[in-house]
Amino acid sequence: MQRILIVLSMFFTLANSAQDMEIALWDVEIPDSKKHSDYQEDQKIDGGILSRASKVTEPKVYAFFAKENTSKTAVIIFPGGGYGHLSMSKEGFKVAEWLASEGISAFVVKYRLPDDRIMKDKSIGPLQDAQRAVRLIRHNAEKWNLDSDKIGIMGFSAGGHLAATLSTHYDKKVYLNKIEESARPDFSILAYPVISLTSAITHEGSRRRLLGENPSDNLVTQFSNEFQVSENTPPTFLVHALDDHSVPVENTLNYFNALRENNIPTELHIYNDGGHGFGLAEHLPNNLWPKLLLEWLKTQN
Known part of the structure; x- marks a missing residue:
């Protein structure tokens, strides 16, 4: 443990924006990665803040520590x-800034996006980063004033697919793990998530980028998370809009039904308006969902 903490400290850097530090996700070579000379990260900066990233090769975690995290809860985004x-x-x-202001420490993950040029198996590349993020933060829970049994995750859209995949595939062996802590989230928050990769209701771009042009039926089922829910899937909060024309609301409804069938504590909020990609919905009719989320977190202790 001491060696890992020492290595981690080498990657801590003070940031110009509101986060407390940024952390390299992997302290050694990224598993099953490939080198490609023309593949370099593309960033869009707005007002000195990283607003958009693509072609990620060096995944990172950005930490936002709550000043008074009395509950010692953490959310990985x-x-x-x-x-x-x-x-x-x-x-x-x-989202992380908002959570930190509410007394919940938050960690934003800049994960690798699936691409054959830098991954031996692009279908598990993002999941490798997601598992690693949970293990890394749980491993450092005491140091960062967190309860290792209160480490949750939050995902939006395709990030919601990754969060749901982690919630149902947290024990899948996708890399040689050197940190003993579990990758299972203690709770999951999914906002307008891509859940299914079945052709009827999926987001085609997400499916194609993750699984390729003509994935096998077995691979589609494996990454359609409504079919992967079990009695060990973590409690889940779900929010979606009926007029979402990018990711049909059936994604969330099917996942909700699977959670109910397995007696997983869950809360669902469906709004008539909001479309896709509403984030915290500060100026939309569904802007109450963050407050409802905080109340749900209290009920989950």
């Missing part, structure tokens, strides 16, 4: 972007 880019500000940093 996976931004969306159809597995083609990451909405780092709207579905990452802004």
Whole structure:
């Protein structure tokens, strides 16, 4: 443990924006990665803040520590972007800042996006980063004033697919793990998530980028998380809008039904309006959902 903490400290850097530090996700070579000379990260910066990232090669975690985290709860955030880019500000940093202001420490993950050029198996590349993020933060829970049994995850759109995949595949062996802590989240928050990769209701871009043009039926089922829920899936909070024309609301409804069938504590909020990608919905009719989320977290202790 001491060696890992020492290595981690080498990657801590003070940031210019509101986060307390940024951390390299992997302290050694990224598992099953490949080198490609023309593949370099593309960033969009707005007002000095990273708003959008694509072609990620060096995944990172951005930490936002609550000043008074009396509950010692942490939320790990996976931004969306159809597995083609990451909405780092709207579905990452802004959400983390809000959580920290509410007394919950938050960690935004800039994860690798599936790509054959840098991954031996692109279908598990994002999941490798997601598992690693949970283990890394749980491993450092005491140091960062967190309860290792209160480590949850949050995902938006395709980031919601990654969060749901982690919730149902947390014990899948996708890399040689050197940190003993479990990758199972203690709770899951999914906002307008891509849940299914079945052709009827999926987001085609997310499916194609993750699984390729003609995936096998077995692979589609494996990553359609409504079919992967079990009695060990963590408690889940779900929010979606009926007029979402990018990710049909059936994704969330099917996952909700699977959670109910397995007696998993869950709460569902469906709004008539809001479309897709509403984030915290500060100026939309569904802007109450963050407050409802806080109340749900209290009920989950």
